[in-house]
Amino acid sequence: MHEAVHRSCLHSSFPYRALERRLKRNDVDGCVPSVIASHSLLLRRKFSFMASRSAHHLTGWAAGIIAAVLVARAGAAGPGYGGCLAAFAAAVAGGTAPDWLEIAWWSRSRRLWVTHRSITHWGIGWLAALVLTYRSLGHAHLFAALMFGFSCGGLMHLIADWPNPLGVPWIYKRHSLNWWKSGRCDLLVVALAWAAACWVARPLWASPVGHLAQGLRAIAH
Numbered sequence: 001m002h003e004a005v006h007r008s009c010l011h012s013s014f015p016y017r018a019l020e021r022r023l024k025r026n027d028v029d030g031c032v033p034s035v036i037a038s039h040s041l042l043l044r045r046k047f048s049f050m051a052s053r054s055a056h057h058l059t060g061w062a063a064g065i066i067a068a069v070l071v072a073r074a075g076a077a078g079p080g081y082g083g084c085l086a087a088f089a090a091a092v093a094g095g096t097a098p099d100w101l102e103i104a105w106w107s108r109s110r111r112l113w114v115t116h117r118s119i120t121h122w123g124i125g126w127l128a129a130l131v132l133t134y135r136s137l138g139h140a141h142l143f144a145a146l147m148f149g150f151s152c153g154g155l156m157h158l159i160a161d162w163p164n165p166l167g168v169p170w171i172y173k174r175h176s177l178n179w180w181k182s183g184r185c186d187l188l189v190v191a192l193a194w195a196a197a198c199w200v201a202r203p204l205w206a207s208p209v210g211h212l213a214q215g216l217r218a219i220a221h
Helices: 002-011 015-024 033-073 079-094 123-135 141-161 186-200 202-220
Strands: none
Touching (some): 033 079, 079 141, 141 186, 186 202
């Protein structure tokens, strides 16, 4: 039984599920400490990936604010600020796009159809899309705003991936800043992304804040 449990735990595609099933059946005699340790490592890796995914979602929202503000500045906001809203929504989707574009959604297995961080993380492609769509904002504002926002989100994703060891293929081969491992320093990444969003959107809040400060100073004197 010892060998059977060890084999089933280690060779399962999702080993922590095999361990969970055996724990529910109180069949843990064969789950030696080394196997449990391997499952703990897999769980930590899983949660680390989830943390990075959450960071990409949050930085995507920051990219949405940046895209919406830049669309408005370019005069492509459109009726009811439709262009800004389209750019914001597309940027949120683009914030995770380099990862979900790797998945073969048309297949039942949902496996990757390309190597992780390869063509879908190609920096030149995302930068070219950003520049071309920005230059098109004044002509076909709604579609251009959508694609511009999507490009903003994708580029934000690449910037967030750049510091970890796997890196990003900006031109050809992957390049990494090698500052921290994936899933680490997510709070710093999110904070920097939102700081950039606040800086880009400063004309929207700087004037009201300035008027408020003047009002408070007048009341104080």
